Amino acid sequence: MLDPSRLLVLLALREHGSVTRAADQLGRTPPAVSQQLIRLEDEVGAQLVERLPHGVRLTPLGVQLAERADRIAAALRDATDDAQRFRDEHRNRLRLGAFPTAGLALLPEALTAMRHRHPDAELSVLDLGPAEGIERVAAHRLDLALVGEYHEPLEAPPGVRLVHLLDDPVHAVLPTGHPLAEATAPRLADFRDDTWAGAPLHLPNRRQLEAAAHAEGFTPRVAFEFESYAVAEAVVSAGVAVSFIPRLAITGAPGTTHQPLASGLHRRIHAAVPTDTRHAPLTDVFLQLLHDLSRDTGLG
Template sequence: MYDPTRLAALVAVAEAGSISRAADRLGYTAPALSQQLAKLEREAGTALLVRHHRGARLTAAGELLLVRARRVLDELDQARHELTRLTGLSGGRLRIGTFMTAGTHLLPPALSAFRRAHPDVELSVTEYVPPQAGTAVALGEVDLALTHEYVPGEAMPPPEGVRLEPLLTEELVLVTAPGHALSAGPGRLPLAELAGQPLVSMAPANPNRRAVEAELAAMGASVAVRCESPSYAVVCALVSAGLGVAVVPEMMAEGSVTPLGVRRLDPPELHRRISVAYRPGGGTPAADTLRALLRGAFTRHSTAP
């Protein structure tokens, strides 16, 4: 039984005329594609390609298999389209809500995989500030939405008829200007050592800020917010410029466009939980499919609190 992925590799080399150009077309590295072709040759029991200084050409056996490979791949593609129509994933529109961090770092790979499998579904993405995303799902403005909440923090139950499925939990970490003494030490930084430090923080009503201030207060440490911004990206930029230190979700620290010092905190009790909001029993096949993709992609990278 020939692997369809390897058959597709053979077709790509035949059409591109070289392994490197075929690898670019398929999104492989050239060595990885060569490995797939070598496995296909072992399955076939004969050489399928002849490599030369200008690229690669198929042997007589490769040409024979090429004809069959194209037929097999065409049949599989036709089956995919027929199943798509059967499950309601041919045409239509999928409306997704998200917040900025997820829309920038997490949603694109899942939507890319969805588009490859279901190219006829129109996609739209709208940004919401949590907990507005849950309300948008309840009102039917979007089919599903990514949202978040801080732990510990004030519990915010979803609107009636909307369910939250947790996907990913990330720590809140300390960010500083590069070379700052607080980010240079080994191991985790005791949260109490932030006492008296000039903090760059979100607006006073932001759940993250309230959670950080509550933890500091519980340790008897004073809070010294010196600068506020409603955007984590701006908070990170201000920290990088030396205006203070901040406690932000790890994803924001890793994705910052400005250089930062980063250090984990002790105790590691401050987290942000990212969930998908959806209507149980009321979703479309497209929404259910994307939710499954999100679940598969995010839970592999989840950090348990």
């Protein structure tokens, strides 16, 4: 197969009729252009350029190959335009995803800071499940996603890296009249006789609690199942259940109090980002803002 770069040398010689002027166009020295031409003629096994007293002229085969080189040059120009359009499209755009409680805790301040630093940035946010963002980053549909890790470790697919932001401790959320409302660092087993409000069993945060309860020797009685921490907290405020909620998700509903657990149970919050962020430079800017905010929470 012929070397395309040498065919482009032939095209430049056709356009300028001079080795010196072709070299200027290509950004090379005249000897380098001459050497490339010699190698191309060796590859072809035929003369492609005739040397004239003042310049050069293509042979019939040279003309034919230069026409082919025209199409190569056009394809390269199209490829360059495609790459430039892609860079222009992504340079000022940042597509974010977050699961609700992490988004509520971290995104508002980060978005405000981002708007201050890059007022022309095109920002968007998608509401997702705790681990859903990883797949969307892998599919190049998001530039950064906040994801939650509970009992089961998250795995990053090829092209994605997980950047740890903070560990969010799980608190016991209790009615203010509960006997353990003033307890310091209670254990899950202290609530073995209580009715619980928690997530459905198919969700990782519920499976985390079930595993922790089993490790302390009991199976919890979960009579109220909600995907929303806010609804679970509202049930606690009614005085009919206790719940176990990460600190950043606690709203402080009237009639409730909360205490960290002795076990140190927590969820980990990560940012899922592409392993290569050159196409979306605002990703690294936003990631640093998230690191700063995570430190401000005292959990990062």
